Amino acid sequence: MVLPFVYRKNKFMEIKTFWSIIIKGIGLWLLINSVYVITQFASTFAFTSDSGLNWKNLIAAWIITFGTLILYLLVASVFLFKSAWLIEKLRLDKNFSQDKIDLNIPYKTVLSIVVIVIGADVFIEALPKLCSTIYEFAKQKERINEYMGASWLIFYFLKALSGYLIMTNSKTVVKFIDKEKIDQTK
Numbered sequence: 001m002v003l004p005f006v007y008r009k010n011k012f013m014e015i016k017t018f019w020s021i022i023i024k025g026i027g028l029w030l031l032i033n034s035v036y037v038i039t040q041f042a043s044t045f046a047f048t049s050d051s052g053l054n055w056k057n058l059i060a061a062w063i064i065t066f067g068t069l070i071l072y073l074l075v076a077s078v079f080l081f082k083s084a085w086l087i088e089k090l091r092l093d094k095n096f097s098q099d100k101i102d103l104n105i106p107y108k109t110v111l112s113i114v115v116i117v118i119g120a121d122v123f124i125e126a127l128p129k130l131c132s133t134i135y136e137f138a139k140q141k142e143r144i145n146e147y148m149g150a151s152w153l154i155f156y157f158l159k160a161l162s163g164y165l166i167m168t169n170s171k172t173v174v175k176f177i178d179k180e181k182i183d184q185t186k
Contacts, residue, residue, distance in 0.1 A: 012100035015093040017107050020083045024177050025114040027079025032122055032162070034072035039155055041065040080177045108174055115170040115177075123163030130156035 041062065078086060087093055103110075133153045137144070144150055166173055 013103040013105075013107065013110075014100055015096050015098075016084070016087055018101055019087045019092045021107070021110050021114060023079050023083040023086055024111060025118060027076050027083070028115060028118050028173070028177060030072060030076040030079060032118065032166075034069060034076060035159065035162075037065060037069040037072055041069065042151070081179060108178070111174050111178065112170045115173045116167050119163050119166030119168075119170065119173075121163070123160055123167060126156050126159035126163055130160050 130153070133149055133156055136149060137147050137153060140147060144153075147153070
């Protein structure tokens with residue numbers, strides 16, 4: 001007897017794979033948010049010893065900001081490239097009643113969705129700020145090199161562009177952050 005429909009076997013996702021997707025998403029989010037630390041570092045260049053801030057305080061602010069950036073990048077790289085190690089150390093895959101989750105979506109597809117959502121979040125967050133900065137620039141009727149908010153205009157443009165590129169090139173981003181799986185198969 002031939003059934004009129006095609007029987008499709010259920011696909012299961014392991015708990016480790018689920019946690020890997022979550023951890024890699026958090027890692028990508030941390031990596032993108034590390035940009036804010038860079039802008040804080042760049043904003044300290046506006047202070048000089050003439051404005052009442054001495055060099056000792058300025059260097060201390062630079063060291064703290066640089067240390068924060070290094071910490072951000074270190075944590076993001078662990079989340080992105082050492083997610084299996086992190087799952088093992090935190091025992092995230094233990095104490096579940098089942099070893100697998102019934103899910104009909106492949107791992108790379110779920111990871112692509114996470115990357116697209118994060119890229120969309122970055123784009124949606126930057127776009128209104130970019131538009132308001134462009135509006136303020138147009139209202140001032142100054143040249144770009146005389147405009148006081150030119151650095152913010154460039155920052156919001158680059159942030160919106162990076163969010164757009166992350167969304168549209170999610171497969172490339174997934175290949176990059178999923179190097180851990182490729183390296184383990186060799």
